[in-house]
Amino acid sequence: MVKTRDILALINTIAPFDIAEEWDNSGLQVGNRDWEVNRVMIGLDVSLPLMMAAKQGNCDLVLTHHPLMIRPEKSIDFNQMPGSAIELAARHRISIVSAHTNLDKASDGLNDYFASRMGLKNTIALSMDPPSPLPTDEITGIGRIGYLASPIPLEQLVRQTKETLGLRHVRVTGDMALPVTTVAICTGSGGSLMDVFLRSFAAVYITGDIKYHEARRVEESGKALIDVGHFASEHMAVDLLADKLGQAIQTAGLNIQIIPFKKEKDPFTIV
Numbered sequence: 001m002v003k004t005r006d007i008l009a010l011i012n013t014i015a016p017f018d019i020a021e022e023w024d025n026s027g028l029q030v031g032n033r034d035w036e037v038n039r040v041m042i043g044l045d046v047s048l049p050l051m052m053a054a055k056q057g058n059c060d061l062v063l064t065h066h067p068l069m070i071r072p073e074k075s076i077d078f079n080q081m082p083g084s085a086i087e088l089a090a091r092h093r094i095s096i097v098s099a100h101t102n103l104d105k106a107s108d109g110l111n112d113y114f115a116s117r118m119g120l121k122n123t124i125a126l127s128m129d130p131p132s133p134l135p136t137d138e139i140t141g142i143g144r145i146g147y148l149a150s151p152i153p154l155e156q157l158v159r160q161t162k163e164t165l166g167l168r169h170v171r172v173t174g175d176m177a178l179p180v181t182t183v184a185i186c187t188g189s190g191g192s193l194m195d196v197f198l199r200s201f202a203a204v205y206i207t208g209d210i211k212y213h214e215a216r217r218v219e220e221s222g223k224a225l226i227d228v229g230h231f232a233s234e235h236m237a238v239d240l241l242a243d244k245l246g247q248a249i250q251t252a253g254l255n256i257q258i259i260p261f262k263k264e265k266d267p268f269t270i271v
Contacts, residue, residue, distance in 0.1 A: 002254055004095040005033040007040065007061055010248040014241075015099045015106040019129065019140055024101040029068040030086050031095025037061045042241050043261035044234060046096055048081060050261050051088045057259055060094060063245065065110070065237035067098040103237060104142060105129065110187050111144045113240045114233065117164050118185060118206065120146025126184050127196050143186035143193055145202045154178040154204065154224050161206060165232045169270050173215045174224025180204050187233045198223065208233045231266035238264075 008028060011017075020026040029046070041059040043050045046068040054062050068082050078087040089096050103109045105125075115123045126143025148157075155176040162170055182202045186193055190207025194214050197205045198221050205218065208230040218225040242260045249256045 002037045002256055003033065004028070004031055004035045004037055004061060004097070006254075007037055007063075007095075007245075007256075008033070008097060010245060010252065011063070011097065011099055013248060014244045015103040015109050017099075017102050019105050020100060020102040021105075023070070025067040025070050026098050026100045026102045029096040029098055030089045031061070031097075032093070033095075035060060035093050035095055037095070037256060039257045039259060040245070041259045041261055042238050042245070044231070044238055044264050046082070046085055046098070047264070048084055048088075049263060051085045051094070053261055053263070054094055055088060055092050059259065062089075062094055062096045063241060064096070064098050065100060065103060065234060065241070067100050068096055099241065101142075103241070104187055105140050107139050108244075110234065110237050110240060111142070111185065112139065113236060114185050114187050115144040115146050117236070118146075118161070118183065119148060120144065120183055120185070121149065122147050126186060126200065126202075127193055143184060143190065143196075143207075145182065145184045145200055148181055148183060151179045151181045154180055157183070157204060158226055161226055161228060165228055167228060167232055170229075171210070171215075171227040172225065173218045173227075174204070178203065178224050180224070187237075188230055194218075206233075229266060229268065231264075231268070235264065235266075238262075 037060040039059040040061045041054040042063045045066045046064050076083040123144040123146035125141025128141040180203050184197050184202035184205045186207040189209035204224040206226045210227045238260050
């Protein structure tokens with residue numbers, strides 16, 4: 001019999017919970033470590049539609065990238081989120097687990113996955129963690145910097161980015177003719193690493209949720225920026241988690257079904 005604690009242990013081999021940022025809330029959000037697990041639903045966000053789909057699909061555990069709660073709630077109202085998700089989880093014995101900044105930072109985690117999809121080679125972390133007991137050949141930290149196979153103009157990199165992420169629009173700062181060999185990426189909101197990027201050897205920064213004044217700083221530096229939005233830079237976490245957890249389950253010889261939730265959409269619509 002597989003329990004929630006067993007799934008947490010498998011996730012920990014993929015993205016160790018102890019490397020998550022201090023402000024983060026990765027790990028068990030709601031549930032019981034002793035609840036039995038036969039089916040796992042994976043999504044980006046803990047939403048009511050996802051929880052209803054998990055209930056209807058007889059799932060015992062929901063695994064998301066974004067936590068249900070990052071800051072402590074002052075009250076739990078079952079008529080609104082996150083209370084409605086908590087009530088549903090409790091009534092139907094569905095554990096909710098999140099792998100957030102630990103997945104972002106982990107070696108072969110979300111940022112490495114994004115860098116690989118963008119064709120970056122010889123990557124290093126954009127912002128390294130302090131020394132840790134992890135093997136020296138593993139990259140752990142927020143974001144990545146890597147090299148393209150050959151220099152291309154920013155305009156071409158923008159087209160490739162849109163094609164890779166299936167986007168019709170992105171926000172761009174910089175000279176479209178700028179030759180690009182080195183690229184920095186950061187999934188999610190990358191504004192907090194703007195100083196790190198500007199000091200780095202990367203010519204372009206691909207991330208989401210960049211503010212106006214941050215874009216001005218990039219413009220003034222002579223570098224470039226491609227803002228793909230938060231959702232587009234992180235929704236790939238669903239496929240990554242499904243693949244990684246599926247491999248871990250198979251290696252452990254367990255019989256657990258994984259169901260990726262495919263109905264999530266970017267909350268923003270460009271009109």
